[in-house]
Amino acid sequence: MGRYLLRRLLTLIILLLGITLVTFAVMQLAPGGPIDLATDMSAKISPEMKDRLNKLYGFDQPWYIQYGNWLARSVQFDFGESFKDGRPVIDKILERVPNTLLLNVCTMALIFLFAIPIGAVSALRQNSLIDRGLGIFVFVGFSMPTFWFALILMLLFGIFLGWLPVSGLRSLDYGELSATGRLLDVAQHLILPVLTAAFTGLAFMSRYTRVALLEVIRQDYVRAAAAKGLSPSRVFWRHAFRNTLIPMVTLLGLMLPDLIGGAFIFETIFAYPGLGRLGMEAMMSRDYPVVMGLGTIVAFLTLLGNLLADLGLAIVDPRVRIVSS
């Protein structure tokens, strides 16, 4: 087990290095740098000035030196400073993590709450009207453009009915509210984004549950359990459903980076102060340190998620054992 872990961790580091290198290369290949975008076509800025700024940020150096400098700092968890406002990248990321976590945890909770029952019902009533209906429902959500659906919900709940705030995370008078008031205020602001994200993300989980369950209920041991005369609910909960949980663990691991990696367009629409918007704006303005910092963290979480999923699988599935060679 120890050696297995060590090997996995080593691969993780190598993969991580590779990913940062690719991210760096892509950023370099994207035309234009942060200086060009901020200064092109502003007739007040002389070419000498641009050169000076480029030197100041080290863009005059060859790419491998720039990457090396970046790497040397990042291994000490120093991702440098954003070009936009000179603040440490890590501060900018950390201050947005709670907001994005809040949104994504709520969304995932809602997805699990609905997707598993939807999947279960669809599987148990396979090919029935209800299965088809639910299938259509989740695929409508899946294929709906998020920004469009978000605007429709805003129009309906924010304007026609006037029940909910349209965008943002807090009201303007948040600072003057009591503790309960603040909680309610944030909750109100979260309803629309969470609803949008959950509805558009429902298909993945519910279809997975359906397929997993369909496979399990055809197994001999389920038939055996039913033949033994166990009640249908006992057959379902004890014998069928528990076994569908195994692939779910893998899924959960794969979803770990989703918890942090915000949805870019989505957060922008809702004026939500999260990581997705940070990433989006950083890419648009070629804010290399922020893009690299975010990329590294999301890549790390993805790899970690994979690792945890594999380890978790070993724990929940008695058939999987890690054998030290």
Place this chain on the structure above:
Amino acid sequence: MSGAFRRWLAPGFAAALAACDTPRAPTELATHTAGAGADSRDGDVFVEASIGDASQLNPVLAKDASSGDINDLVYSGLLRYGPDLQVEGVLAERWDVGRGGLEITFHLRRGVRWHDGVPFSSADVLYTYEKLRDPKVPTPYSSEYDLVKEVRAPDANTVVVAYREPFAPALESWMMGVLPKHVYEAKSFACPPTPCRPEAGPAKTVEDFVSHPANRCPIGTGPYKFCEWRTDEKVVLEANPDYFEGRPHIQRYIYRVIPDQAVQFLELRRESVDSMGLRPDQYRAYDVFFEAYRKYRYPSFSYTYLGFNLRKPMFQDRRVRLAVARAIDKDELIEGVLMGLGRAATGPFPPMSWAYDPGIEDFAYDLEEARRLLDEAGWKDSDGDGIRERDGVPFRFEVMTNQGNKTRELTAQVLQQQLRRIGLDVKIRIVEWSAFIQHFVEPRAFEVVILGWSLGRDPDQYLIWHSSQDGEGKYNFVGYRNEEADALWVKGRTTFDKAEREKTYRRIHRLIHDDLPYVFLYYPEATPVVHRRFEGPEVRPAGLTWNFIRWFVPAEKRRYRTQVSANG
């Protein structure tokens, strides 16, 4: 997207929107206690919607418009533009231009204090200048001071700037917000408590200018004091009761970040924002959307143009350029592209500028004349395919513009249609901005471009038009050359007398209009809305917000309850 969105909102929906006006109780936004010196007009909150968040609340470092909006309210410069774009003193009470324009002396206003109570002095101006010229400071403004030989402060209330050569636009460069030396030179700094955040921030050791904590809780001399900044959500400012031109009436200014313009528009409908800049399609939306608002329109300080690469033989003939100009129906273009919210352009100065010559008559739309000019230049459609040719070469060229600017893309399409009428075959090519600049504009590998310039308030455009500015990274990329204009551009920037400058620039306006290096297409209009309850907005050449500190809301119309602070 919003165009489709608006069509989708059929009239029935619009009626429903009108009916669903939910009354809301005034929101309580507490500030400190009321006291003497407050005016009955003082109170309420102004909420401005913005696409982007501010980046650095430090006028020397800030490159983006959002930071600029906030910095303009928190900091003051030595000078500013008045309502009619005349130069006015702010921190400088008056100024003299001496030694033939080689020396400017600013006499500073006395008794001005920084928001933290420390007196303002000439040392702050010197400090700000040092930072602007410091090679370690990543400021984009340093080149505006290239001609400065020396800045000195003979006493606490006087600043003298010596120039290597007379430079009239220099006055504009002294509109830069002045920074507090005592704050930026301190060894450690903690954001002071504000009405929004009663406890002071943690004291931090100051490492350098760029990461200085005051860049996120600025201390200025302007009409508004910094209150709070929630990243990507809002920046809140509070009226400065001690402002030297009188306290602003609106107690609070909230800069709310809403990155999507369609969502901003929905927030407008909820009356949760008081002001935003509209897109033309939003401006033309149903009147019910604007029951609570007043719409404004005025030409912005920018124009969109069709620029010829004057090195290409086909565009060296002025008759050809004139034919193109004659064949462009600007009214149709403005109607189609900007939904009428623009004005036909005649030259490099916007109509709000004193450099603009209103007497210039634009080349009228005249297809017959355009065709005649092309015939005369030898471009004839001899094979009857509808495209003109000369020596067997068809008149075919590529119009390029950058990706992501819908208006320019539409402009290209309209022009393609219009030029087709006189037998020119136009291809459109849309390229991502940086690639466009690097691969086409820089190596001069374009034929015709559609681009725009945003302009400063000072008419000096030497960097765009002077023949010396046709080099790598420079802005005269069309390759315009006119000796008379060259001399006038130099004269314009070395003369301080406004009447004289006006004459110079109006002459330039005519020269460039006639030479046709560009076909000046249109000046787009700024189209802001402001909530009806605000009294005082008035459009002047300087725009809409020049008198913001005098805006107020009558007591019975206030939407937000604020307690007005006393004069300190």
